[in-house]
Amino acid sequence: MEWQEIETFLVLCEERHFARTAQRMRLSPARVTQLVQRLERFVGTPLFTRSSRQVDLTETGRHLYEDLEPAYRTIRESLKQAADRAASAAGELRIGFLGPGTAKVLADLMAAFAVDHPAVDARLVLEVEVGDPLKPLREGRVDVVAVHFPIREPDLITGPVVMREAKIIAAPASSPLAAKERFDVEDLADLPIIIAGEAAPPYWREAFLPPVTPGGRRTAIAATADTFQAGLTLIGAGRYFAPVSEQIARYFPRPDVVYRPLDGLDPALLGLVWSAERETEAVRAFARLAESRPVVDTTGEDGA
Missing domain, CATH: 1.10.10.10 (Winged helix-like DNA-binding domain superfamily/Winged helix DNA-binding domain)
Incomplete structure (x- = not known):
């Protein structure tokens, strides 16, 4: 048994x-x-x-x-x-992240955290996969992770938002639509969309691809990918488009993929999440620090 x-x-x-x-x-x-x-x-x-x-x-x-x-x-x-x-004795805080831009924000928080908590070994340990961003947290491989909100899971606690960024479109450079200067949320109903893998919570994926546009048009998922690189490779091959966060354009430039503004979707929010069962004082202290600091906003708008 x-x-x-x-x-x-x-x-x-x-x-x-x-x-x-x-x-x-x-x-x-x-x-x-x-x-x-x-x-x-x-x-x-x-x-x-x-x-x-x-x-x-x-x-x-x-x-x-x-x-x-x-x-x-x-x-x-x-x-x-x-x-x-065990965590208290080791003075350990293992942090996961989604996207390199998020890792930079967390690194700045960790530097401030070390000043007030020098006995805690806080470190970035892994980048979670977009296809199943909560898996390392549930498996106990990290103590806290920064991922896209919303997160609505009964076994997890959501903490403060640490980053706010625009949502954009990743498009194949070979497509005639690559000549468009910008896209609108209504365009998503006409495009073959690739989105995060099926292990990601459905509501989490819908934050990037709403089932129905504000104009009442239905969207559809044409394919899924578990990593940023896999998704971008399929986009670059000329088959798919994807709504992504702005940091993807900054950290994953490719000759076969173009990035364009996407109007009509709320900005992407990234925040801290941790297990309710494995919550430690180090996790709570790190969350308190993050909550006390301004949200890193790359949208050009006022902070969230």
Whole structure:
């Protein structure tokens, strides 16, 4: 029996819905079904009754939930306390970032943080992938990450915004549309759009590609990419366009890609996010510092 089987069982008991459980666990519905079936085989009897409309616990399933849930909470709390003690003893703050422009903003914050917290080893450890920006945080490889907002995840805490930048269009240099001086949000309905990979939260992708434009026109995702470089390579090949943040143009110039202004979308906001279960005093202190400083604004407008 695996830990993931127990977690899936407990979440399904709360949600009573396979699709919602899959979304919350960041698994496919088929994987949720597989894990539940494996646990039922281990127990030797069904734990749920299933219908087209709902999922209910059997009597055995209800008793198992009542026994497991308090123990599960105790184990998670013990693990959290152990992780907090380890982080405190090590004086470590591992920071992830989305995009090199964001890393520069964080580096400036880290320099200020070191003045008041010299015993904490705060450092940038990795760049997260646009296709699954929250994965390193959930896996415990970073303590805090700076990514595009919004972030609406029940297991994560959102902190202050640290950067504000314009959204632009990345277009293939070979396309006749590359001659356009600027694009409008309504143009997105006519373009083959490549966007962040499917592991990214849907609402997060919709901040760059709304399902419906303000004029009522439907947009569509033509392709996805998990990294900036992969997306830009496909754009440069002449097939796709992408709404991106302005730092992409500054840090990823390419002869086969042109960048143009994009009117009609709100600026991109990048902010701090961390795990609710692994929150430490070092994370809180870094967030307080970030909140006390002006937002880095590259849009030419007033600060957010």
